[in-house]
Amino acid sequence: xxxxxxxxxxxxxxxxxxxxxxxxxxxxxxxxxxxxxxxxxxxxxxxxxxxxxxxxxxxxxxxxxxxxxxxxxxxxxxxxxxxxxxxxxxxxxxxxxxxxxxxxxxxxxxxxxxxxxxxxxxxxxxxxxxxxxxxxxxxxxxxxxxxxxxxxxxxxxxxxxxxxxxxxxxxxxxxxxxxxxxxxxxxxxxxxxxxxxxxxxxxxxxxxxxxxxxxxxxxxxxxxxxxxxxxxxxxxxxxxxxxxxxxxxxxxxxxxxxxxxxxxxxxxxxxxxxxxxxxxxxxxxxxxxxxxxxxxxxxxxxxxxxxxxxxxxxxxxxxxxxxxxxxxx
Numbered sequence: 073x074x075x076x077x078x079x080x081x082x083x084x085x086x087x088x089x090x091x092x093x094x095x096x097x098x099x100x101x102x103x104x105x106x107x108x109x110x111x112x113x114x115x116x117x118x119x120x121x122x123x124x125x126x127x128x129x130x131x132x133x134x135x136x137x138x139x140x141x142x143x144x145x146x147x148x149x150x151x152x153x154x155x156x157x158x159x160x161x162x163x164x165x166x167x168x169x170x171x172x173x174x175x176x177x178x179x180x181x182x183x184x185x186x187x188x189x190x191x192x193x194x195x196x197x198x199x200x201x202x203x204x205x206x207x208x209x210x211x212x213x214x215x216x217x218x219x220x221x222x223x224x225x226x227x228x229x230x231x232x233x234x235x236x237x238x239x240x241x242x243x244x245x246x247x248x249x250x251x252x253x254x255x256x257x258x259x260x261x262x263x264x265x266x267x268x269x270x271x272x273x274x275x276x277x278x279x280x281x282x283x284x285x286x287x288x289x290x291x292x293x294x295x296x297x298x299x300x301x302x303x304x305x306x307x308x309x310x311x312x313x314x315x316x317x318x319x320x321x322x323x324x325x326x327x328x329x330x331x332x333x334x335x336x337x338x339x340x341x342x343x344x345x346x347x348x349x350x351x352x353x354x355x356x357x358x359x360x361x362x363x364x365x366x367x368x369x370x371x372x373x374x375x376x377x378x379x380x381x382x383x384x385x386x387x388x389x390x391x392x393x394x395x396x397x398x399x400x401x
Contacts, residue, residue: 076167077091079174094268098130166186195240235345241273241275320342376390
């Protein structure tokens with residue numbers, strides 16, 4: 073299958089590296105100096121836990137160049153009296169790995185490059201992205217999904233993966249219609265991920281699966297930003313760890329109210345994930361705020377408070393964090 077990954081940062085870049093390394097057909101969509109370095113020298117991945125560094129050649133371009141290449145190919149087909157049809161050029165699977173605040177800006181591109189059988193898999197930190205994206209791209213199948221990985225851009229063309237965990241969970245929401253061809257593609261997607269040293273898992277309860285992931289990324293980002301804390305602060309006893317635990321419990325309570333109750337102790341599970349990270353690791357939201365960039369505070373913190381109000385769930389720790397962050401940022 074042909075894969076496209078929109079966004080080549082810590083999430084999309086690591087996925088693209090592993091899929092490309094295993095021989096899959098992958099195109100990375102990026103921009104700026106990061107794109108220039110990948111085109112010139114390839115993509116480098118530092119696996120911090122085992123102190124390895126590897127560089128591989130990758131296919132990478134920006135959105136504008138990709139669209140131009142499709143239009144040029146279609147023009148050539150027309151001149152050769154072949155019926156113009158973008159289906160041949162369309163990716164089979166598009167991973168959307170941008171920040172939540174950038175999602176709207178990539179929707180026109182997704183509409184232009186996706187074919188009728190293309191599967192679009194958004195892997196964002198924000199809960200419920202697929203359901204919000206599907207009406208905007210009605211001619212394609214939009215899944216929901218989440219990823220477990222801790223990685224960042226070390227410098228243009230180079231990624232640092234902080235922990236060994238690399239897992240992608242994906243699936244359709246409710247009774248979303250899936251064609252016979254798309255069903256075969258979903259099965260192949262799961263196989264291709266696992267063949268690429270990525271733990272791929274298709275879930276038939278994807279809303280619950282994504283909320284479970286959200287029970288890690290939202291508390292880690294919220295507590296990390298509140299205390300300016302790194303993984304090492306959460307790996308030992310103290311107020312940072314206690315806040316993290318309280319936030320995870322509140323997400324669990326919210327999940328119960330939403331009808332997506334957890335069947336396991338996600339305090340224990342998430343603390344175990346945190347324990348395996350490089351002590352210096354932090355979250356992308358912390359890095360964005362520190363750099364004065366736009367961040368995902370709204371989707372990771374304020375949206376939780378709004379959901380608590382909607383489902384009438386008390387979230388005192390989230391409310392306290394939200395009030396502090398609104399004053400500070």
